[in-house]
Amino acid sequence: xxxxxxxxxxxxxxxxxxxxxxxxxxxxxxxxxxxxxxxxxxxxxxxxxxxxxxxxxxxxxxxxxxxxxxxxxxxxxxxxxxxxxxxxxxxxxxxxxxxxxxxxxxxxxxxxxxxxxxxxxxxxxxxxxxxxxxxxxxxxxxxxxxxxxxxxxxxxxxxxxxxxxxxxxxxxxxxxxxxxxxxxxxxxxxxxxxxxxxxxxxxxxxxxxxxxxxxxxxxxxxxxxxxxxxxxxxxxxxxxxxxxxxxxxxxxxxxxxxxxxxxxxxxxxxxxxxxxxxxxxxxxxxxxxxxxxxxxxxxxxxxxxxxxxxxxxxxxxxxxxxxxxxxxxxxxxxxxxxxxxxxxxxxxxxxxxxxxxxxxxxxxxxxxxxxxxxxxxxxxxxxxxxxxxxxxxxxxxxxxxxxxxxxxxxxxxxxxxxxxxxxxxxxxxxxxxxxxxxxxxxxxxxxxxxxxxxxxxxxxxxxxxxxxxxxxxxx
Ligand code: BGP
Numbered sequence: 001x002x003x004x005x006x007x008x009x010x011x012x013x014x015x016x017x018x019x020x021x022x023x024x025x026x027x028x029x030x031x032x033x034x035x036x037x038x039x040x041x042x043x044x045x046x047x048x049x050x051x052x053x054x055x056x057x058x059x060x061x062x063x064x065x066x067x068x069x070x071x072x073x074x075x076x077x078x079x080x081x082x083x084x085x086x087x088x089x090x091x092x093x094x095x096x097x098x099x100x101x102x103x104x105x106x107x108x109x110x111x112x113x114x115x116x117x118x119x120x121x122x123x124x125x126x127x128x129x130x131x132x133x134x135x136x137x138x139x140x141x142x143x144x145x146x147x148x149x150x151x152x153x154x155x156x157x158x159x160x161x162x163x164x165x166x167x168x169x170x171x172x173x174x175x176x177x178x179x180x181x182x183x184x185x186x187x188x189x190x191x192x193x194x195x196x197x198x199x200x201x202x203x204x205x206x207x208x209x210x211x212x213x214x215x216x217x218x219x220x221x222x223x224x225x226x227x228x229x230x231x232x233x234x235x236x237x238x239x240x241x242x243x244x245x246x247x248x249x250x251x252x253x254x255x256x257x258x259x260x261x262x263x264x265x266x267x268x269x270x271x272x273x274x275x276x277x278x279x280x281x282x283x284x285x286x287x288x289x290x291x292x293x294x295x296x297x298x299x300x301x302x303x304x305x306x307x308x309x310x311x312x313x314x315x316x317x318x319x320x321x322x323x324x325x326x327x328x329x330x331x332x333x334x335x336x337x338x339x340x341x342x343x344x345x346x347x348x349x350x351x352x353x354x355x356x357x358x359x360x361x362x363x364x365x366x367x368x369x370x371x372x373x374x375x376x377x378x379x380x381x382x383x384x385x386x387x388x389x390x391x392x393x394x395x396x397x398x399x400x401x402x403x404x405x406x407x408x409x410x411x412x413x414x415x416x417x418x419x420x421x422x423x424x425x426x427x428x429x430x431x432x433x434x435x436x437x438x439x440x441x442x443x444x445x446x447x448x449x450x451x452x453x454x455x456x457x458x459x460x461x462x463x464x465x466x467x468x469x470x471x472x473x474x475x
Pocket of ligand 1: 175377427428430431
């Protein structure tokens with residue numbers, strides 16, 4: 001048995017990491033426009049306003065806004081069946097609550113989608129990839145306010161209508177689960193997902209739970225809306241999931257590991273089982289957290305069950321109940337796994353973790369799964385022959401795709417696509433750097449502001465082309 005012939009091969013990119021053009025054609029400021037770069041040791045900093053004259057890679061990105069035709073032609077050359085893009089909400093409603101949408105912003109995404117279709121590439125559109133208008137954060141307090149659900153739905157409606165009949169795969173949110181996952185205990189992660197800074201919250205558990213709940217309600221309502229506008233729409237939500245292993249068979253390690261692995265699945269439960277889970281509501285009650293669950297919300301959960309699940313997979317974690325002081329920590333949390341190597345940015349490299357996760361999610365939800373992100377962030381060097389020989393990336397992807405094939409072929413997991421993250425080099429979300437590169441296509445752009453933006457296929461470009469051509473037979 002092989003992968004289905006309709007298997008969706010492709011890649012994923014996000015507006016704020018590639019478009020640039022931060023102030024063109026009526027775009028407003030978005031949340032990420034005030035985040036400056038960090039590095040492997042430091043989180044990105046979040047400022048109150050855009051720093052005047054401060055140029056950092058996100059401001060110009062990789063200039064995808066002006067070069068999308070050239071880039072899509074390269075994706076086509078690789079044989080992409082699909083490309084996941086995101087819409088930057090601040091291009092559509094620059095102030096969040098404008099009376100009318102910004103036509104130029106809509107036009108831009110129509111052009112990108114038309115170009116994809118002309119190249120036989122199926123567009124998958126994410127409506128929220130950390131790109132909320134900054135004005136909504138300032139004026140309404142972002143997802144702490146129920147009003148934001150209405151603003152989000154109005155924006156979704158605008159996009160569902162503008163791209164009706166052209167886009168059939170939609171993603172309501174990217175990685176909303178990080179709002180209260182392990183990762184959330186830093187300013188950057190809560191800001192990234194919901195525009196709030198962890199250290200500034202007076203009652204963090206209550207605020208994080210409220211934001212998570214409102215985002216979940218917004219997602220199920222968007223699912224219903226998408227179906228009403230076009231019955232052919234397939235709507236998913238993307239989660240950044242991290243399998244967790246017990247350090248030993250000590251039942252306490254196993255219990256802790258289970259708790260961590262399942263702690264942010266309640267949003268998926270809510271989106272797949274037609275109701276917000278009782279176990280989470282009881283947990284909130286015990287913690288003194290109150291949610292304003294309305295009858296309208298309950299109906300929305302029933303009516304907004306997802307069509308597919310998107311999983312972003314990068315690394316696994318390990319849990320140990322009694323951590324010793326000298327144990328090395330892993331980037332994603334927990335202690336370092338002695339059986340795994342790390343990437344240059346400290347993310348564990350674990351292909352079997354992908355197979356494990358696919359099995360886990362398939363058996364729990366029985367919905368089609370798309371791997372919506374996976375890849376290796378590395379420092380690439382242009383060799384003397386002018387090329388990038390990224391055999392390490394090929395090796396990483398080969399191992400992960402072979403694990404995915406085992407999940408589909410041997411374990412019968414219903415995985416319908418594989419979208420490699422950052423098929424063209426772009427700005428890193430967690431560090432804001434260009435140095436951390438994922439692409440099959442090299443972009444001549446650097447953190448010091450130099451570079452011509454010229455595009456160049458790396459060795460992995462030709463490797464992926466072959467993978468797609470043989471539908472994954474030749475890895
Ligand atoms: C995911 C985000 C992406 C992407 C990826 C890699 O969490 O959805 O936007 O950037 O992580 O992270 P980074 O770019 O920091 O290496």
